[in-house]
Amino acid sequence: AQSVTQLGSHVSVSEGALVLLRCNYSSSVPPYLFWYVQYPNQGLQLLLKYTSAATLVKGINGFEAEFKKSETSFHLTKPSAHMSDAAEYFCAVRNTGNQFYFGTGTSLTVIP
Amino acid sequence: DTEVTQTPKHLVMGMTNKKSLKCEQHMGHRAMYWYKQKAKKPPELMFVYSYEKLSINESVPSRFSPECPNSSLLNLHLHALQPEDSALYLCASSQERAFQETQYFGPGTRLLVL
Numbered sequence: 001a002q003s004v005t006q007l008g009s010h011v012s013v014s015e016g017a018l019v020l021l022r023c024n025y026s027s028s029v030p031p032y033l034f035w036y037v038q039y040p041n042q043g044l045q046l047l048l049k050y051t052s053a054a055t056l057v058k059g060i061n062g063f064e065a066e067f068k069k070s071e072t073s074f075h076l077t078k079p080s081a082h083m084s085d086a087a088e089y090f091c092a093v094r095n096t097g098n099q100f101y102f103g104t105g106t107s108l109t110v111i112p
Numbered sequence: 113d114t115e116v117t118q119t120p121k122h123l124v125m126g127m128t129n130k131k132s133l134k135c136e137q138h139m140g141h142r143a144m145y146w147y148k149q150k151a152k153k154p155p156e157l158m159f160v161y162s163y164e165k166l167s168i169n170e171s172v173p174s175r176f177s178p179e180c181p182n183s184s185l186l187n188l189h190l191h192a193l194q195p196e197d198s199a200l201y202l203c204a205s206s207q208e209r210a211f212q213e214t215q216y217f218g219p220g221t222r223l224l225v226l
Contacts, residue, residue, distance in 0.1 A: 034214075043116075043202055043217035044155070090154055102154035 004033075004093045006103035014111045019063075019078040021106045023091030026072065032094040033074040035065055036102075039087045047089075050074060061085070086110045115139075116218035118203050124224045127193060133221045135186040135203030144186040145215065146178060147202040155202055161186060193225045 007022040025031060032051050036044040048059025055067040065076045076089065091103040116137045125131050135144065143162045147155035160168035161180040175197075177189040186203055200220040207213040 036217075041219075041222075043118075043219045044204075044215075045217070046214050049214060088152075100157070105152070105154050107152070 003101055004091045004103040006089075006091050006106050008106055009104065010107045010109070012109040012111055013081045015083055016080050019076070019081045019085065019108065021076040021089050021091075021108065023065075023074045023076065023103060024072050025074060025091075025093050027093070027095060031096065033065075033067065034092040034094070035059065035063070035074075035076050036090045036092060037061075037087050038090065038105075044090065047076070081108075081110045083110050083112060116203055116205055116216050118201075118218035118221050120221060121219070122222050122224075124226065125190065125193065126226055127195075129193075130189070130191045132190065133188040133201055133203075133223075135188075135205075135218055136184055137205045137216070138184055139205065139207075139216070140183075141205035141207050141216070142183060143206045143208065143213075144180065145204040145206075146186070146188050147204065149200040149202055149220070151200075159188075190223075193223075195225050198223055198225045 003026050005024045013019055034049045035047040037047050038044045047063050048057045048065055050057050050067045058064045063076055063078045065074050067074050086109055089106045089108055094100045119134045123131060145160050146158040148158055149155040157170050158172045159178040164180045164183055175192050179187040200222050202220045203218040204215040206215045
């Protein structure tokens, strides 16, 4: 079955440092991939999505992700972390069978 | 307007109570979803409505009863819940068929069952 794996349930970075959140998918066919962010006590907000157009996808708040078919990865990055980036991040996949799955999430802590 | 609203924000209910959660969107979306989210876990899909018809029910217990009165509204009726049903209940909507487009999420209703 199609799924996504997020490596690292907790990631801590210093303010101003690079943010790298990892997501790998399992599929022989490139799916649609998403990154959502959830701030404390809020719903989920779409950061960016890959829909088989450009492999480098730019999202909101300075985040971007690169689709790498050879590595079956869709890692999320941001060059410089802000305190306001502290949140839970979910990778998600929609496969060709129109099934949708969230990853287990990565909690990002930004250290001042 | 890309907003999905949910009421109430917080709800405390006893195991014998009947209550309802409400979700509303005015984006013209035709797919609407209910998710359940436990702390530090990803959302779990409960129900999907597509064009006001229930299209997916993820084997949810009958004590949860969804209703889609019109294309803008989605309700979740709760009856005889258990303490383990305490969670954040999220509503989402998307433009056309289920999962085809980006899902927009509401802020959720935090439910506590005593």
